[in-house]
Amino acid sequence: MLTTIRYQPLNLARWLIWSSFALLLLIAPKLFTHGAALSLLSQIGTLMIFGLSFNMLLGQGGMLSFGHAVYSGLGAFFAIHAMNLAGAGQIPLPLPLIPLAGGLAGMGFGILFGYVTTKKSGTTFSMITLGMVELVFACSLMFPKFFGGEGGISSNRVYGEALFGINFGPQIQVYYLIAVWLFISTVAMFAFTHTPLGRICNAVRDNPERAEFVGYNTQWVRYLTLIVSAFFAGVSGGLSAINFEIVTAENVSAVRSGAVLLFTFIGGIGFFFGPMIGAVIGVFLTVMLSDLTKAWQLYLGVFFIVIVMFAPGGIASLIMLQLRVMVHGMLRKIALPFLKVSLSCVLAFCGLVMLTEMLYQRSLEQAAGPILHLLGMTLSVQNWQDWVLAVLVLLTGTTGFFFFSKPYMYVWNLVNTEIEDKIRRSQA
Numbered sequence: 001m002l003t004t005i006r007y008q009p010l011n012l013a014r015w016l017i018w019s020s021f022a023l024l025l026l027i028a029p030k031l032f033t034h035g036a037a038l039s040l041l042s043q044i045g046t047l048m049i050f051g052l053s054f055n056m057l058l059g060q061g062g063m064l065s066f067g068h069a070v071y072s073g074l075g076a077f078f079a080i081h082a083m084n085l086a087g088a089g090q091i092p093l094p095l096p097l098i099p100l101a102g103g104l105a106g107m108g109f110g111i112l113f114g115y116v117t118t119k120k121s122g123t124t125f126s127m128i129t130l131g132m133v134e135l136v137f138a139c140s141l142m143f144p145k146f147f148g149g150e151g152g153i154s155s156n157r158v159y160g161e162a163l164f165g166i167n168f169g170p171q172i173q174v175y176y177l178i179a180v181w182l183f184i185s186t187v188a189m190f191a192f193t194h195t196p197l198g199r200i201c202n203a204v205r206d207n208p209e210r211a212e213f214v215g216y217n218t219q220w221v222r223y224l225t226l227i228v229s230a231f232f233a234g235v236s237g238g239l240s241a242i243n244f245e246i247v248t249a250e251n252v253s254a255v256r257s258g259a260v261l262l263f264t265f266i267g268g269i270g271f272f273f274g275p276m277i278g279a280v281i282g283v284f285l286t287v288m289l290s291d292l293t294k295a296w297q298l299y300l301g302v303f304f305i306v307i308v309m310f311a312p313g314g315i316a317s318l319i320m321l322q323l324r325v326m327v328h329g330m331l332r333k334i335a336l337p338f339l340k341v342s343l344s345c346v347l348a349f350c351g352l353v354m355l356t357e358m359l360y361q362r363s364l365e366q367a368a369g370p371i372l373h374l375l376g377m378t379l380s381v382q383n384w385q386d387w388v389l390a391v392l393v394l395l396t397g398t399t400g401f402f403f404f405s406k407p408y409m410y411v412w413n414l415v416n417t418e419i420e421d422k423i424r425r426s427q428a
Helices: 013-030 037-058 069-087 095-119 123-143 171-192 196-204 208-213 219-243 254-267 273-290 296-310 314-327 331-363 383-426
Strands: 369-372 377-380
Touching: 013 037, 013 171, 037 069, 037 171, 037 219, 037 254, 037 273, 069 095, 069 123, 069 254, 069 331, 095 123, 095 171, 123 254, 171 219, 196 208, 196 219, 208 219, 208 273, 254 273, 254 314, 273 296, 273 314, 296 331, 296 369, 314 331, 314 383, 331 369, 331 377, 331 383, 377 383
Parallel strands: none
Antiparallel strands: 369 377
16 A cells, blocks of 8 residues: 655744734733723624624625624523523533533524525525514513513623632633633634635635535535534623623624624625724724714714725725735835825814814703813814814815825726736746
8 A cells, every 4th residue: 555645834824823813812911901901802802703703604605694693692691591500500610611602502593593594595694684683682572581681681700619710700811711712713713714614605605506506505505604603603692791791682683783794894804804803993983982982883884984985895905905015015106195195084084073073062062061172182162263174174184085096096006017917927
């Protein structure tokens, strides 16, 4: 018998990326030392897992779901009930394995609901998932014994004997628990993309008719992918239950499903790491920005519209395009036009913020007064010069953008044409 020896070189780039990711998770609490930083990092971690699980459907399978919060929310409810049972000594389940209980619950409901939803694709699939999330949300108010009614279900994550002094009371310990699950889940979901199921899922997304022609059952491919996605969504729900120690009906609402769709699209559905970027932006816009201004939803809407219009591939696509230019040593050719466009965008954004905040301040003038402190300036809604200044800043930025964007796009297209020619010559 002949033995075939195959040499497979070590993928140093992949090992470097994953090692850097693990190191970043390890030192993140040292880099961000603000009082609320640990809480924000924990929320980002759970949202990253949720976004990556959602992108298994949308980015890899082409399934636009409006009800993905069903699996994370139900996983969170089962996880918090498991915490209460474990805390009462009725089941021997340590806290680090609680997310696994949420994942198994999410997978179970993925098996149940997915068999129905994945029988159709496209718009029909989206509408069925929307009806599913509304159904589950209605049930959450109809069965208060399990869902806790409007108050939800609360728990205490500190139970059992501490192991090596770790009882998961301090937020830093909860963060590292979330970080471990995030790393494991990210590796597992990335590995899924290289499995035969992950590959055929891409084929079903791109051309379902051809996939059926070569013998694959597209409904079963969508169904199995949804089950795997639901498992990781349940894991994120379990981690959320540990982090907040409460789960409410909002966890299974269409609002939560819409949020993960929004943030995943902003990050970039065409790239594996896109939802991770979207999670960072999502927590910043919904948590940090909401503490700074009452107009945070307006900014979120404007930001989403800008991404859809000018970068439909998401933030990840912008990063990869710039890296491509940098790798080929042509960044200096677009540096000056890019700087002009960027400064114009910053000016337009500042003008928009000034006008928006002044309008909000005017509507709240009796309660908050006419004075507004913004961007290092003191503005008054009763001073017409401040309104003129805000309009001028907005008009200057907008005019500059339209004036500099065409030269920038000309240089950008020229540079990318040179890169394509260079690649073709090297391949020839």
